[in-house]
Amino acid sequence: MTALLEMPIATDAAPSIERRSHPSWKRILDLSVVAMATPILAPLLVAVAVYIRLVSKGPVLFLQSRVGYGGEFFTIYKFRTMHVSSRGRDCGHRSYVAAHAGTGTPVKKPDLRHELIPGGGLIRKLSIDEFPQLINVFLGNMSIVGPRPDLMQLEDYQPWQLERFGVLPGMTGLWQVSGKNELTLEEMIELDIRYARHRSLAGDLKIILKTFVVLIFDFNE
Structure with missing residues (x-):
């Protein structure tokens, strides 16, 4: 993990996105995690779904188009934590993140408290809203570990940065356990x-374990 953090990055890559092949161990790990996590999380997921329906009008799941592997769009699944009436937040969030490019300032999460449903902040803080992405992992358009799919579009990136789309996006990733919003x-x-x-089975397992540590640390803040 330390080696990954220390290796230099060249910034003169071609604009085209080179798709890297999916290692067999990665798909096996993804399906194994889905198979183990689903029965354990099922009672929690059902409870959260019922709660969302009770406290807010609208669908339980929030479906959104994101840029994924090879620059192709896919539909990401999340628990809905905002009021359906909240409009324009996608474009606003895209602009908010893109505006940080080249500024050298940390990308803090925008303040969306006024748009959240009751309890939505806690669901987000515990990352429970991300759990439906196990569906994406099962379908194969996401992995447990990989670059997080965000709301920015390909044109928001510099050519050398498009390399991040050469692998499947993930539910968690290296930067999430390496400082996150700092x-x-x-x-x-x-x-x-x-x-x-530099993907490896050992690296993925370390990131998964560190993700639990980060979640616990963030919750106690």
Whole structure:
């Protein structure tokens, strides 16, 4: 993991996205995690789904188009934590993140408290809203570990940064366990590229374990 953080990144890559092949161990790990996590999480997922329907009008799941493997779009699944009436937040969030490019300032989460349903903040803080992405992992358009799919579009990236789309996006990733919201946008993308270039079973397992540590630490803040 330390080696990944220390390896330099070249910034003169071609604009085209080189798709890296999916290692067999990675698909086996993904399906194994889905198979183990689903029965354990099922009671929690059902409870959260019922709660969302009780406290807010609208669908339980929030479906959104994101840029994924090879620059292709896919539909990501999340628990809905915002009021359906909240409009324009996707474009606003895209602009918010893109505006941090080249500024050298950490990308903090925008304040969306006024748009959240009751309890939505806690669901987000515990990352429970991300659990439906196990569906994406099962379908094969996401992995457990990989660059997080965000709301920015390909044109928002510099050509060398597109390398992050050469592998499947993930539910968690290297930058999430390496400083998260204390990192600049460029640092996040560099970590994504390091991960894409140096994937390994040991590295994925470390990131998964560190993700639990980060969740516990964030919850206690």
